[in-house]
Amino acid sequence: MRDPDRTVDPSSPMSASAFDSLLESIRSCRQCEGLIPEPRPILRAHPEARLLIVGQAPGQAVHRTGIPWNDPSGKALREWMGIERAHFYDPTRVAILPAGFCYPGRSEHGDLPPRPECARLWKTPLLKSLPAIRLTLLLGRYAHLLYLPETRSQRLTDTVREAARWLPDYLPLPHPSPRNRLWLKRHLWFTEDILPLLRIRLRALWEEGARKCSPSAISQETPLFMPTGDPHP
Numbered sequence: 151m152r153d154p155d156r157t158v159d160p161s162s163p164m165s166a167s168a169f170d171s172l173l174e175s176i177r178s179c180r181q182c183e184g185l186i187p188e189p190r191p192i193l194r195a196h197p198e199a200r201l202l203i204v205g206q207a208p209g210q211a212v213h214r215t216g217i218p219w220n221d222p223s224g225k226a227l228r229e230w231m232g233i234e235r236a237h238f239y240d241p242t243r244v245a246i247l248p249a250g251f252c253y254p255g256r257s258e259h260g261d262l263p264p265r266p267e268c269a270r271l272w273k274t275p276l277l278k279s280l281p282a283i284r285l286t287l288l289l290g291r292y293a294h295l296l297y298l299p300e301t302r303s304q305r306l307t308d309t310v311r312e313a314a315r316w317l318p319d320y321l322p323l324p325h326p327s328p329r330n331r332l333w334l335k336r337h338l339w340f341t342e343d344i345l346p347l348l349r350i351r352l353r354a355l356w357e358e359g360a361r362k363c364s365p366s367a368i369s370q371e372t373p374l375f376m377p378t379g380d381p382h383p
């Protein structure tokens with residue numbers, strides 16, 4: 151069930167400088183100039199990140215501050231996940247890549263959908279540059295569409311109800327926007343069944359990451375003296 155975009159060639163992992171240069175290219179992307187209020191790509195990533203969070207696109211508050219999930223939706227998401235801000239915003243643990251990186255503007259019905267150019271241009275190179283990702287949280291319909299285009303159900307509610315089906319790679323969830331409070335009230339199984347599942351998977355992910363970084367793991371898996379030269383061949 152792995153996204154083919156995420157297939158990483160272990161014989162040629164991306165170097166640190168190539169990764170920085172990819173992020174720099176995305177941050178200076180102006181592909182949607184004239185189509186959106188102001189190109190300002192907002193994302194976080196690091197090759198060591200084990201969790202990927204995919205939302206829709208920044209809202210106005212996030213666009214202003216440049217910090218993803220720095221709004222009531224982000225607060226709700228951190229509560230769902232049971233983690234603090236410092237953990238959430240540590241890019242070596244959590245990569246944050248919305249379906250569209252720039253604020254798309256508004257219509258009379260609310261924020262516009264994420265720009266399709268974004269995934270077309272950047273999804274494949276980004277996923278190939280994140281070899282450590284073990285779980286991807288898909289928040290809301292646009293994230294489901296982008297990552298589960300053929301296997302999701304037509305109704306978001308049905309996709310979320312069957313969330314365990316996409317484990318261990320993906321967990322499709324509703325968007326944690328306060329506007330979805332009514333949905334949460336109507337579907338108590340989400341709080342009772344899916345949120346505990348989310349927390350169990352996250353705990354396993356953090357524990358596995360901690361084991362990999364523990365001194366005993368380092369002494370068993372990593373030579374004490376690294377060979378000189380490029381540490382990311």
Ligand code: SF4
Binds near residue numbers: 183189267268269271
């Ligand atoms: S939305 Fe994506 S493709 Fe469009 S300008 Fe922003 S980063 Fe570039």
